[in-house]
Amino acid sequence: MESFEFPDSILERANTITLKELLDSPISQCWIISALTNASRHHIFHAADMTPDDEVLGFKLTKLLEQIPHEERRELFNACSAELSFRKEQTQQYHARQGQPPVKVEVCEPVKK
Numbered sequence: 001m002e003s004f005e006f007p008d009s010i011l012e013r014a015n016t017i018t019l020k021e022l023l024d025s026p027i028s029q030c031w032i033i034s035a036l037t038n039a040s041r042h043h044i045f046h047a048a049d050m051t052p053d054d055e056v057l058g059f060k061l062t063k064l065l066e067q068i069p070h071e072e073r074r075e076l077f078n079a080c081s082a083e084l085s086f087r088k089e090q091t092q093q094y095h096a097r098q099g100q101p102p103v104k105v106e107v108c109e110p111v112k113k
Contacts, residue, residue: 036065
């Protein structure tokens with residue numbers, strides 16, 4: 001899979017945010033654990049494109065995630081699911097109030113540059 005190349009301006013801004021901040025914040029905590037878990041579990045799909053640095057990063061992610069108790073990770077995944085369900089319900093209610101048909105959610109491929 002081709003890696004998306006972010007502009008330097010975005011990477012510079014991202015450099016001001018730490019993983020610690022993301023893990024510590026209630027606005028991102030469950031989503032970061034979900035993303036890191038998915039990245040760790042699905043690295044095999046990117047094996048052909050991985051550099052040695054990518055492999056080291058994958059190892060570090062795996063070791064970090066192993067330090068989080070399974071039950072806590074499960075609670076964080078459940079929080080993600082609850083937020084998604086709530087948002088979907090709110091969207092459906094909004095469209096119903098507008099007299100619009102229910103929104104059909106489709107999954108699409110990521111945008112590549």
